[in-house]
Amino acid sequence: MTKSTLRNIFMAGAFVLAGAASAHADGDAQRGQEVFAKCSLCHEIGDGAANRVGPQLNGVVGSAAASRSGFEYSRALNEARRNGLTWTRENLHAYLANPRAFLTGGRMAFAGLHDEQEREDIIAYLATFE
Ligand code: HEC
Numbered sequence: 001m002t003k004s005t006l007r008n009i010f011m012a013g014a015f016v017l018a019g020a021a022s023a024h025a026d027g028d029a030q031r032g033q034e035v036f037a038k039c040s041l042c043h044e045i046g047d048g049a050a051n052r053v054g055p056q057l058n059g060v061v062g063s064a065a066a067s068r069s070g071f072e073y074s075r076a077l078n079e080a081r082r083n084g085l086t087w088t089r090e091n092l093h094a095y096l097a098n099p100r101a102f103l104t105g106g107r108m109a110f111a112g113l114h115d116e117q118e119r120e121d122i123i124a125y126l127a128t129f130e
Pocket of ligand 1: 039040042043054055066067075096107113
């Protein structure tokens with residue numbers, strides 16, 4: 001059995017539990033690619049990605065916050081980096097659920113992804129780019 005078959009079985013199980021297990025569910029990077037449509041207004045990712053309204057997002061999962069070169073971050077996000085903020089999966093969950101609540105004074109004008117599974121999927125997608 002391949003790893004992805006196993007994962008599909010696991011995902012099906014999580015679905016049957018109607019979200020009870022979703023906090024532990026793996027994201028689906030392919031679904032995350034569709035979710036990225038909501039981000040691509042401001043962000044690029046992949047080969048040749050450049051900073052736009054928001055910074056390019058290659059390698060962002062696990063990296064220090066506000067560390068993309070050549071992007072002018074808000075004071076709030078620069079300060080968060082100095083205080084040690086790293087984009088762990090947990091922090092990305094919290095930020096993407098509600099950017100303004102996570103970071104007062106941040107500049108990401110995005111309402112947030114309220115669906116936990118969507119956040120799992122987008123984080124899995126982001127993690128495929130080094
Ligand atoms: C309306 C434009 C906009 C949209 C839409 C948007 N972002 Fe952002 N994003 C920004 C800006 C601007 C920043 C920089 C924030 C700051 O400096 O406070 C940012 C910062 C980030 C960061 C932190 C990057 C770093 O280098 O620390 C991540 C991660 C991120 N966005 C992910 C996403 C994802 C994933 C989506 C889609 C679900 C998304 N953003 C949607 C504008 C946007």
